[in-house]
Amino acid sequence: MSDLVSIITPAYNAANYIADMIESVLAQTYTEWELLITDDCSTDNTVDIVRSYAAQDTRIKLFRLEANSGAGVARNNSIREARGRYIAFCDSDDLWKPCKLERQIAFMSEKGYKFVYTKSDVIDTAGNVIAINERVPRVSYRSTMIVNYIGTTTVMYDTEGIGKFYMQNVRKRQDWLLWIDILRVTRYAYCLPERLSSWRSGNEGSLSSDKSSLFRYHLMIYRDYLGFPAPVAFLMCYGVSLPCFMVKKIRHRLINYLYSHGGRYQ
Missing domain, CATH: 3.90.550.10 (Spore Coat Polysaccharide Biosynthesis Protein SpsA; Chain A)
Incomplete structure (x- = not known):
C-alpha cells in the first residue's frame, strides 16, 4: 500500500x-x-x-x-x-x-x-x-x-x-x-x-503578497527566535541577509529575462 x-x-x-x-x-x-x-x-x-x-x-x-x-x-x-x-x-x-x-x-x-x-x-x-x-x-x-x-x-x-x-x-x-x-x-x-x-x-489576499515588513520580521526572528544578541541580529539581518536577498532577486530577474526572451515559460 x-x-x-x-x-x-x-x-x-x-x-x-x-x-x-x-x-x-x-x-x-x-x-x-x-x-x-x-x-x-x-x-x-x-x-x-x-x-x-x-x-x-x-x-x-x-x-x-x-x-x-x-x-x-x-x-x-x-x-x-x-x-x-x-x-x-x-x-x-x-x-x-x-x-x-x-x-x-x-x-x-x-x-x-x-x-x-x-x-x-x-x-x-x-x-x-x-x-x-x-x-x-x-x-x-x-x-x-x-x-x-x-x-x-x-x-x-x-x-x-x-x-x-x-x-x-x-x-x-x-x-x-x-x-x-x-x-x-x-x-x-x-x-x-x-x-x-x-x-x-x-x-491581494495572498499569504506571500506583503513584503514590506520582511526584514523587520527577520530582525525579530534573529533576535527573539534564533537567540542572537541584538547587535549580532542587526548585523545578520542588514549586513548578511539583506545583501544575499538582493543577490537572489537579481539572479531571479536575470533567469526570467532569459526565459522570457527565449519563449520558455510554457
Whole structure:
C-alpha cells in the first residue's frame, strides 16, 4: 500500500481561488493523500466551497478556527490532524501540477531524502505563467538562516524518522522558521529540479503578497527566535541577509529575462 501524504492548507477569504487549488489536488496521479484545510474565520464563502468538495471526496477535510489567528496557527491545526507519513503544503491560492506528489515521493524514495522542495512557476491572478522560481540544488541550516530558497507550496518532508514539525507562533515568516527547525535535524534540504507547482503573485489576499515588513520580521526572528544578541541580529539581518536577498532577486530577474526572451515559460 502506498504511503499517505497529508496536504496542509490554511484558508482565509480564499473563495476566488480555493476551488482551483482543490481541483489541482484532485488531479494528482498519486492518489493516497488527505487534504486538510483549516479555515481561519473567513467572511466570504470559502467554507461553503470546501464543504461542497468534502461532501464528494472523503479525503478532503475541513477544520475551522474559533478566532482569526493567522496562517501559522491554521497550518499547525492541520498538521496536528495529519495522519500521513509525508507532510506537504499547498496554500489556498496556489496550484500543483498533476504529477507533483508522484514525482516528489519517487525522488525522496530513490535518494533517501527526508526534506525536499522543487522549482515552481509564478502565475498571475488569471493563472498565466509570468515567471519561474528557479532553486539552488541544496540548502543547509546555515544557508537558510541567511536567505530562504524554499517555496512553501513546493515542500514535502518525511515524518518517518524525523517526526512532525510545527510552525512558530508568529504572524509572518512562519514557513522560514519551520524550514530552519527541520534543517536542524536533517542538515540539508534537496531540490527536485522540476516545476511542479504554481505560486500565485499579485493576489491581494495572498499569504506571500506583503513584503514590506520582511526584514523587520527577520530582525525579530534573529533576535527573539534564533537567540542572537541584538547587535549580532542587526548585523545578520542588514549586513548578511539583506545583501544575499538582493543577490537572489537579481539572479531571479536575470533567469526570467532569459526565459522570457527565449519563449520558455510554457
